[in-house]
Amino acid sequence: MARREEFLSALRLEFPNALAGLSDGLHGLIHLEVAAFRRTVEEAVRDGRFWYVEKSFRLVEEYVDDSGDDVDNALGVSFLEDFALFGFSRAEILEILPRLSRRMQDELRKHGEQWSGKPAT
DSSP states (O other): OHHHHHHHHHHHHHOTTTTTTSOGGGTTOHHHHHHHHHHHHHHHHHTTOHHHHHHHHHHHHHHTTSSOHHHHHHIIIIIIIHHHHSOOOHHHHHHHGGGSOHHHHHHHHTTOGGGGOSOOO
């Protein structure tokens, strides 16, 4: 539980608007909080704010696989898996990939061929 609170505190500190779209009754549900965060990252991609994407993935990488089951599961499913499946354009993917660590690139590749960085055939 301490790592969960640490993650949520870091999220609120570094991304103060990340949970703004979440109605009050849904706070405390980690998968919904992480999904709200992911949606702000997807919005940043659409707006061309790739620095925000890079910063977001650094936070995710810091806590995935090291946060306890609930945070790790939420980041794996409600952030990484769902982000990978979002309908980004080829140009957006090519902007995103070089900004991510090798580990985060590999996580996205697990969920879709579009993240390979190779030209579509």
